[in-house]
Amino acid sequence: MIHSMDVSELKITAELANLDLTGEDLASLGNEVEKILDYFSSMMEADTAGLAAGKAGSAANRLRPDVRTPGDADALLENAPELEGRFIVIPNVL
Amino acid sequence: MYQSFIGLEIHIQLLTESKVFCGCTNRFGDEPNTNVCPVCMGYPGVLPALNEEAIRLSYIVARTLNCELSPRAIFERKNYFYPDMPKNYQISQFSSPLGRNGWIDIEYAGKPRRVRIHEIHLEEDAGKMIHAGDMSLLDYNRAGTPLLEIVTEPDMEAGEEAEILLQNFRRTIRYLGVCDGNMEEGSMRCDANVSINLEGQGLGRKVEIKNLNSSRFVKMALNYEITRQKELFGKGGKIVQETRLWNENRDVTEPMRTKESAHDYRYFPEPDLPPFIPGAEFLAKVDKGLVELPEARKARFVKEYGLSAAAADFLVAEKATADFYEQTVKLGAAPAAAAAWLQFDVRKILNRDGKELADCPLTAGRLAQLLSLLADGRIHGKIAKQVLEAVFAEDKDPGQLIKEKGWQSMSDMSQLAALVDQALAANAAAVDAVKAGDRKPLGFLVGQIMKQTGGMAEPRLVQELLKQKIK
Numbered sequence: 001m002i003h004s005m006d007v008s009e010l011k012i013t014a015e016l017a018n019l020d021l022t023g024e025d026l027a028s029l030g031n032e033v034e035k036i037l038d039y040f041s042s043m044m045e046a047d048t049a050g051l052a053a054g055k056a057g058s059a060a061n062r063l064r065p066d067v068r069t070p071g072d073a074d075a076l077l078e079n080a081p082e083l084e085g086r087f088i089v090i091p092n093v094l
Numbered sequence: 095m096y097q098s099f100i101g102l103e104i105h106i107q108l109l110t111e112s113k114v115f116c117g118c119t120n121r122f123g124d125e126p127n128t129n130v131c132p133v134c135m136g137y138p139g140v141l142p143a144l145n146e147e148a149i150r151l152s153y154i155v156a157r158t159l160n161c162e163l164s165p166r167a168i169f170e171r172k173n174y175f176y177p178d179m180p181k182n183y184q185i186s187q188f189s190s191p192l193g194r195n196g197w198i199d200i201e202y203a204g205k206p207r208r209v210r211i212h213e214i215h216l217e218e219d220a221g222k223m224i225h226a227g228d229m230s231l232l233d234y235n236r237a238g239t240p241l242l243e244i245v246t247e248p249d250m251e252a253g254e255e256a257e258i259l260l261q262n263f264r265r266t267i268r269y270l271g272v273c274d275g276n277m278e279e280g281s282m283r284c285d286a287n288v289s290i291n292l293e294g295q296g297l298g299r300k301v302e303i304k305n306l307n308s309s310r311f312v313k314m315a316l317n318y319e320i321t322r323q324k325e326l327f328g329k330g331g332k333i334v335q336e337t338r339l340w341n342e343n344r345d346v347t348e349p350m351r352t353k354e355s356a357h358d359y360r361y362f363p364e365p366d367l368p369p370f371i372p373g374a375e376f377l378a379k380v381d382k383g384l385v386e387l388p389e390a391r392k393a394r395f396v397k398e399y400g401l402s403a404a405a406a407d408f409l410v411a412e413k414a415t416a417d418f419y420e421q422t423v424k425l426g427a428a429p430a431a432a433a434a435w436l437q438f439d440v441r442k443i444l445n446r447d448g449k450e451l452a453d454c455p456l457t458a459g460r461l462a463q464l465l466s467l468l469a470d471g472r473i474h475g476k477i478a479k480q481v482l483e484a485v486f487a488e489d490k491d492p493g494q495l496i497k498e499k500g501w502q503s504m505s506d507m508s509q510l511a512a513l514v515d516q517a518l519a520a521n522a523a524a525v526d527a528v529k530a531g532d533r534k535p536l537g538f539l540v541g542q543i544m545k546q547t548g549g550m551a552e553p554r555l556v557q558e559l560l561k562q563k564i565k
């Protein structure tokens with residue numbers, strides 16, 4: 001088992017993600033993140049000797065030809081909460 | 095007594111049709127958010143796939159810059175939370191970039207210098223943000239376009255040297271056709287880092303400089319920063335490791351406000367992209383993209399065609415010009431004449447009309463034809479210049495133009511001799527003066543004959559005949 005995540009590490013991670021967490025959030029998130037870490041640590045116990053990351057199942061490179069395949073940009077823009085012309089508008093974050 | 099250490103981080107946008115991990119169009123200047131799709135907009139459940147042309151162009155640059163090629167180029171997620179990247183991470187390379195340990199050779203202060211390349215990696219570009227009052231406007235057309243980053247070692251010592259390296263690098267990528275190298279439009283961008291220390295003490299504390307939109311600003315910002323650091327050092331002050339921005343209005347660098355934690359990117363391998371393994375077949379395709387570089391081509395032009403260094407320099411500055419030149423010579427033009435015409439007469443017209451050689455009525459075939467007509471004496475020098483103008487104006491072959499306009503030079507000796515006799519008879523005073531030893535009227539007599547033939551007489555022959563007949 002990996003060490004459970006200590007609160008200071010959680011705070012730094014939250015800060016990197018631009019999240020303002022209250023003491024309450026930290027407590028409940030702490031538990032949830034710990035569960036995720038537990039899950040990863042049990043995965044890490046699996047024997048992967050001889051398996052290189054990314055090699056499994058892909059002997060050849062996975063490439064796509066340099067061809068334009070335009071999608072429906074307008075449909076994606078409809079999901080934006082606010083538009084100014086075709087620009088997506090968000091609160092100023094300098 | 096101080097030493098300065100300059101390194102550059104150069105980003106170039108690769109000239110592909112589509113983005114690096116999706117099929118959206120890769121093009122500058124389109125309407126905002128027209129070239130976007132679920133992959134580059136960071137929708138859940140999508141699968142990026144590597145653009146084979148983007149990776150080929152990347153390896154072409156790595157080979158050209160003498161890098162060791164990674165046998166397994168790994169893509170990683172660089173995590174950061176800023177709205178210019180809708181995914182909250184940028185796909186980049188970290189642990190195993192595609193190229194390492196290369197170099198660029200330049201000439202600085204009259205000496206050859208080798209600037210080492212630390213690494214070259216392929217990543218996706220971010221979108222564009224416009225800050226407008228209390229809101230920000232986002233355009234994701236650029237998000238996910240292929241961006242190649244070239245990181246040099248801190249091997250340079252002055253702003254001028256960095257400027258030369260950048261110019262040299264720009265010429266190289268334009269030769270390779272991988273990037274148009276337009277720093278104003280941002281297809282080529284450069285951050286610089288510089289530290290100073292007492293001689294022999296090794297690197298100092300590194301200061302990074304951003305917001306450098308031209309190679310001139312790179313030079314100015316670095317020289318400003320070196321002076322600032324030296325003064326600070328001299329006063330016993332402490333240089334802070336920081337990022338500074340070039341202020342092009344005030345010609346100074348200013349500290350940029352950043353959070354320390356912002357540099358903790360928590361790279362991890364991109365699970366959606368397998369490592370890229372360059373095989374023999376791929377590397378053969380890369381080799382096909384390698385070209386003779388400007389410096390080598392210049393040396394060859396001097397040796398093979400007997401050109402001056404200045405003429406060769408002019409011809410190799412743009413690959414299109416050098417290709418045009420060699421094509422003209424291949425079609426039979428004398429190397430010296432073709433070089434001179436391109437360097438002077440053709441360039442003058444192009445500059446005047448604001449045209450590019452690649453996109454004008456003059457072709458290598460037409461220039462070769464013009465020069466051969468000139469060399470054979472079918473037209474003379476002054477007419478040749480007129481023909482060149484006519485090629486630009488009418489988009490026709492020189493041979494055809496000469497026929498249409500009756501510009502063939504008159505070189506039939508008996509015809510010319512008759513004209514000379516007439517002129518001599520009509521200008522007895524001038525003839526006497528020449529006989530008495532005054533050579534000036536000779537020019538007058540040539541002029542009379544040129545006038546009479548509408549400029550078509552071959553002046554060299556007229557002069558010869560005059561000298562023979564006035565004795």
Ligand SMILES: [Zn+2]
Pocket residue numbers: 113116117118129130131132133134135238
């Ligand atoms: Zn896309």
